[in-house]
Amino acid sequence: MILKELLNRNIRLLWAGQLVSQSGDAITHMATIWLMLQLTGSATMTGLVAFAGTFPALIFGLIAGVVVDRFNRRNLMLISDMVRFSLVLTIPLMFISENLSPLILAILVFLMATFSTLFNPAKDAILPQLTSRNQLFRVNTLMQSTSYFAYFAGLFGAGIILGWAGLINLFYLDAITFAFSFIMIWWMVIPKIPANPSTLPEIGLKNRSWQDLKIGLRYVWRDDRRILGIVLITALNNFFIMGPAVVGIPLVIKSAWGGGGSDFAFVESTYGIGMLLGAILVYWYAQRFGKGVWLMLGMIYDGLTFIPILVVDKLGVAPLYAMIGIIFIHSIGIPFIQVTRTTLIHSLVPNHMQGRVFAMVNLAVIGMTSLSVALTGIIAEMISPQVIFLLIGIGGALCGVAGLLYSPIRQAD
Template sequence: MMRNRALLTLWGGEFSARIGESMFQIALLWYLLEVTGSSVATGVVSMISYLPAILVGLWSGVIVDRRPYRQVLLQANAARLLLVLALPLLFAWRGLPVWGVAGLAFLISSAAAFFGPARDALIPRLAARGELLAANSLVQSAWQFSLLIGPFLAAAALPFMPTIDLFFLVAGAFALSLGVLLGLPRTPAAGAHAQAGPDVTRVVAAPEFGGAFWADFSEGLGYLWRERRVFWIWVVTVANNFFLMGPVIVGMPFYVKTHLGGDGSDFAIVEGTYAGGMIVSTWLIARFGARWNPTRMLCWGLIYDGLTYVPLLWVSTVPGTVAVILVHSLGIPTITISRLTALHRLVEGRMQGRVFAYFHLAVMGMTALSIGTVGIVLAWLPVNHLFWIIGLAAAGCGVFGLLHPTLRRA
C-alpha cells in the first residue's frame, strides 16, 4: 500500500478533509452556544446538519456514478471550501443569524453527501481486488488520525481567536484537501466502467441526463432490493446506527457531565480515547485480517461494539470510562473496514456510487433520527442506563446478522 501513489494521494485528501470536518463540528457547536446560549438551538442546528444524508443521500449516488469520481471529490471539496468561508465573511459583513448558520451547515453537509460515496467507490479503481482490505484500512485510518489532530488544532487555536475565525482554519483544511486530490489520476465515470465489477474491463456508455436520471435512480433502488446480501447489510447498518449514534454524540457529553461530574477537558480525553483504540485495531486488521470473511467480521464487530458499552452502567469515574472506551474503540474498525470491503466485493462497479450513497444515508440519516430520539429519552432515563440498553440492542444487530441465512452466505 505504501507504494501505491494514487491511494496515498486519496489518503492525504481524505485526511485533510476529515480534519476540516472535525474542526467544523467544534466551531459550529461552540459558536452556536456562544451566540444563543441555548442547548435547544444548538441541538436543532446540529440535527439540521445531518438532514442532507436523508434528503440528498437517496439520489446523490446517481450523480456520483455519472461523473468521474475524482471530479466529484474535487467539486464537493470546492463547494465546502466556499461555503465554510462564507460563514466568517458574512459575519464580518452584516452579522450571521442562527438561521443563516443552519442553512450553510445544511449546504456543507449536502456536499459531503457526494464526497463520501465518491471516495468509497474510487478505492477499487486504485487497489487490486486482493488488496481491498488493506486499502480500506489505510483510507479509514485517515479518519481516525483526524479525530486526534482536528480537536487538538481547534483547542490550540481557540484561546487566540474568536470562535467565528476558526472557520478560516476549517476552510484551509478543505483547501489543502482540494490541492492534494488534484494529484489523483483521472478515471472515467462509473458508466464507462465494467458492468460486472471493478476487475472487469468491458466498457459501456454512460447514460445521458434527463429522464435517464430517474431511470438510474430507480435502477439503484432496485439493485439494493434485488441484491439480498447487500440489502441485509444495509438493514443491519440502519438499525445499528439508530441505536448507537445518538448516544455516542449526545449521550456521551451528557454522561461525562451529569453521571461522572466531569468538565470539558474530561470529555475531550474520553473522545480522544476513541482514536487511540481505532488506530491500533486498524493496523491489526490490515496486518492479519485478509484471512477473515468481511461479512462475519462485520457481525462479530457489531456484537463487540454493543457489548463493550454495557459496562458504562456501572462505571463512575473518568479513568474507568476511558478504559471502557479504549476497549470499545478497538472494535469500531472491524465494522467500518469490513463493511466497506464486503461491499467492494459484492457490488458491481457501475453501481457503487449509488450503493455507497444509500449506506451514507443509513449512517448519517439514522444519526439525525437517533440524536432527536436520545434527546427525548434522556428526559426520563438515566444516561448510564441508556448505554446498557442501546449496547444490548446494537449487539443484537450482530447476532441477527450471524443467524440470517443470506448474510451467512455473504
C-alpha cells in the same frame, strides 16, 4: 507492508488530502456541536445541529449515488471541497459580525453535510479505479486508518488550541484543510473506466437518473441479499448507536461532571487512538475469517462497550479519565465494522453500481444518524443521558446478533 500502497501516486495524493481534511472535519464536528450548546444551553437544539449535519444523507443520499455513478467522481470531489471551504469559512465570519444565530448555524451545517453526501460515496467508489482488486482490502485499511489518525490529531489539537485561540477560530483551520484536500485531488490523474451500457438508456437526463436509481434499488433489494442485509442491519444499528454517540457524549460530559469544550475534544480524540489500534487488528486478523462475521461481531462489541457510560461517574476515578478509558475500549471495535463493510461492497458489487450502493450505505449510516440524534436530543430532556447509553448499547448489540443469524451476511466474504 500496507504503506507500500503509498507508492501509488493517486493513492498517495488522496491519502494526504484526506489525512488533513478529515482532521479538519473532526474539529468542525466537535466545534459546531459545542458552539450550539454554548449558544443555547439546550439538549434539543444541540440535537438539532447534529440533525442538520446528518439529514442531507437521508434526503439526498440515493440520488447522490446516481450522480456519483453518472458523472466524473474526481470532479464531484473537487466541487464538494470548494463549496465546503466557502461554507465553513462563513461560520466564524458571521460570528464575528454578530449575525450567527442558532438557525443560521444549523443551515450552514446542513449545506456542508449536503456536499459531504456527494463527496463520500465518490471517494469510496473511486478507490477501485486507483488500485488492483487484490489490494483493495489493504487500501481500505490504509484509508480508514488515516481517518482514525486524522480524527485523533484534529480533536486532540482542538483540545489544545481551545485553551489559547478560542472555539470560533477552529473553523478557520478547517477551511484551510478543505483547500488542501482540493489541491491534492486536483493533482490526481484517474484512469477512465468504460461506461456500462445497461445503465445508459437513450432517454432524457431526468428519466435516465430515475432509471439509474431504480436499477440501484433493484440490485440491492432483489439481486444480492447479502448487500440488502448489510444495508438494513447497518441502518438499524446506526439508529440505536449514533445519536447518543454524537449528542449524548457532550451531554454526559456537561451533566456528569460539568466538563467543558476541551474535555469534549480530548474524549472525542480518544476515538482516533482506539480506531487506529482496531485498524491494525483488522489488518492482521479480518482476512482470516469471513468478513460478514467480523462485521456483525463488530456491531455486538460496539453496543456492549457503550453500556459502562451508565456509571462513568461511579467508577472510583475522575469521570473524565473513566470516559476516556470507556471510549478507547469502545472505539477499537469500530474498524471491524467500517473496513469490513467497505471491502465487502468493493468485492461484491460491480464497479458501475458502487456509487449507488455506497450512497445507500451512507444513507443507512448518516441518514439514520439524523433521526437518531434528533430523537436523542428530545429524550435527553426527559431522562439521564447516561441511561440512554444503557438502552442503545443493548439495542446495538442485538443488531449484530440478528446479522449473525442471517446466513447471507454470515457467509459473505
